[in-house]
Amino acid sequence: MADVDADSRQNVLLLLTDQERYDASTPGDPPVETPGSDRLSDEGIRFTNAVTPISICTSARASLLTGRFPHRHGMLNNCHEPDSLQPNLPKGIRTFSEALADAGYDLTYTGKWHTGRDQTPEDFGFSYLGGSDVHHDDIDEAFREYREKRGTPVDDVELEDQLYTGNDPRDGDDGTFVAATTPVDVEETRAYFLAERTIDTIEAHADDDRDGPFFHRTDFYGPHHPYVVPEPYASLYDPDDIERPDSYAETYDGKPRVHENYLAYRGVDGFDWGLWAEAIAKYWGFITLIDHQLERIFDALDAHGLTDETVVVHTSDHGDFAGSHRQFNKGPIMYDDTYRIPLQVRWPDVVDSGVTSDVPVHLHDLAATFLEIADVSVPEAFDSRSLLPLLENGGDLPADTEWATSTFSQYHGDEFGLYSQRMVRTKRYKYVYNGPDIDELYDLAADPAELQNLIDHPEYDDVRRDMRTRLANWMDETEDPNRVWVTGVLEDAS
Incomplete structure (x- = not known):
């Protein structure tokens, strides 16, 4: 680590939502009110082509922590x-958090973990x-104790308007x-509680004379299903007005075939638009x-008084189908609904x-980005590129910076069973192995809804060959264990 004045280094606040779609916080449609995200975008930078390396909670969160695919x-x-x-x-x-702790950062964490059955944030x-x-x-039992003190124990609440998958959408016996x-009141939701814990941390750092900067991470339990919300949010959006x-x-x-199979597997093959x-x-x-x-x-x-000395990042581990392609949740279906994620960064004066x-x-x-903000060297084992060249250059790449013009994502299966997939995505095209x-090939400019699979379309022969080459290169460069036979298949099929 370079010699730095600890007090001059920026604080970092990471706000991670769980299963939030990219389009929810973009300007225009859909008409979702996102004043916090909008403020970050207005006062900082918004990335329009950020993707998760994998659309499943544990795997994506482990990638964020380790900087690895x-x-x-x-x-x-x-x-x-x-x-x-x-x-x-x-x-x-090695994780970015351990490196920051070794460098003198005060690291705190509240909310969802889901990155180890027997490990906790304190192990990192x-x-x-x-x-x-x-x-x-x-x-721990912190949230349950909070609700007990407020007189609304978590297990004693009777929910209304319940919706389930399965044969009877009002009966949870055989559905999700x-x-x-x-x-309950808004103040009794987990989202409010996690914000309270975050504010407590901010106040503690403002009041205490601490030697080092802080890194705080808040992991919200949403908007992942079940979508359980109090008023006024439960009726904020009228289903009749949703297009x-x-x-x-x-x-x-x-x-x-797995795409259509997943409708039945998730229990939504009988869902109508209502x-x-x-x-x-x-x-x-x-x-x-x-x-x-x-x-x-x-x-x-x-x-x-901590705004000017704190880098704020909002992103999500992955997206959510929420009815797109008539799908629920996520799975071995690599559409932008679940792989494209929100990412906003605010860093005053930078x-x-x-x-x-x-x-x-x-x-x-972000793993490499956090380390570079802290002036900590990035481990060679990271598959992570610091975003600082983009953050410091108005979102554009400096002329002398090498940067891949595509992203690489994968999927290995969930409770449905193992199902190996690889994806390469550029600004214009997407290829899924x-x-x-x-396989799948989509023209994201002509078909942003990804309805038409162009894998066998003769006018896209050159695109197909280029995307297969890009995917094979990603697999080779990242030492993907499937590269030995998959890259051969891609090359032979080009």
Whole structure:
């Protein structure tokens, strides 16, 4: 690490949402109120081509922590399930958080973890401030105790307007919980609680005479399903006013068979538009609820004089179908609905205000970015590129900077079973390799809804060859264990 004055280094505040779509916080449609995200975009930079390396919680979060693609850290599916291929990060893999802690940063963490069945944030340099839940982590009882004190125990609440997958959308006996209205006050939601813990941390750093800067991470439990929100958010969006996304016209003609199979597997093959609109309205309400908590956090930074010395990052681990292509949740379906993610960065006096960048970037590029902000060397094992050249240059690449013109993503399966996929994406095109089925090629400019698979279209022969070459190169450069035979298949098929 270079010699630096610890007090001169920037604080970093990472606000990670869970399963938030890219388009929810972009200007225009859909009409979701996101004042916190809008403020970050107005006062900083918004990335328009940020993707997750993998659309499943544990794997994406492990990539963010380690700066590596999933096949390089080994957590290929969710750690809490009995079929987890690797429930914890292997020992010896360096994380950005451990490097920051060694460099004198005060690291704190609140909210969802889901990056190790037997590990916690405290195993990676953080002080954990509470807010987990049983399904994902069961690290502590902080939120339950908070609700007990407020007189609304978590288990005693009777939800309203409940929606489930399966044969009877109002009966949860054989379906997955999708959405509901909760009668509790906003102040009793987990989103509000996590914002409170974050504000407490901001206040502590403002009041204490500490030697080092802070890195704080808040992981919200949403807008991941079940979309359970209180008023006024539960009725903020009228289902009758929600327009069907273009991808709702999906026929699955010429698509991998697993796409249509997933409708039945997720239990939504019988959902009509009325049910989807009801679910989407709650999903949007959940987004706005969380976004209002971002506003509270930003106001706290202002009130305590920490805005100018704090880099703020908002992003998500991956997106959510929320009815697009008539799909629920996520899975072995590599559309932008789940792979394209929001990413906004505010850094006063460094990042220009109100700019956008269309340079392709990955979620786990943040690992190297955080280290470079702290003037800490980036481990050679990272597959992560620091975003500083973009942050310092108005979102554009400096002329002398080498940067890949595509992104690389993958999928290895969840509780549905193992299903190996690889994806390469440029600003214009997307190619998906599906080992056991037909591959996919989409022209994102002509067909942003990704309805037409062009893999066999003769006018796209050159594009197909180029994208296959790009994908093979990514697999080779990242030492993807599937590269030995997959790259041969891609080359032979070109």
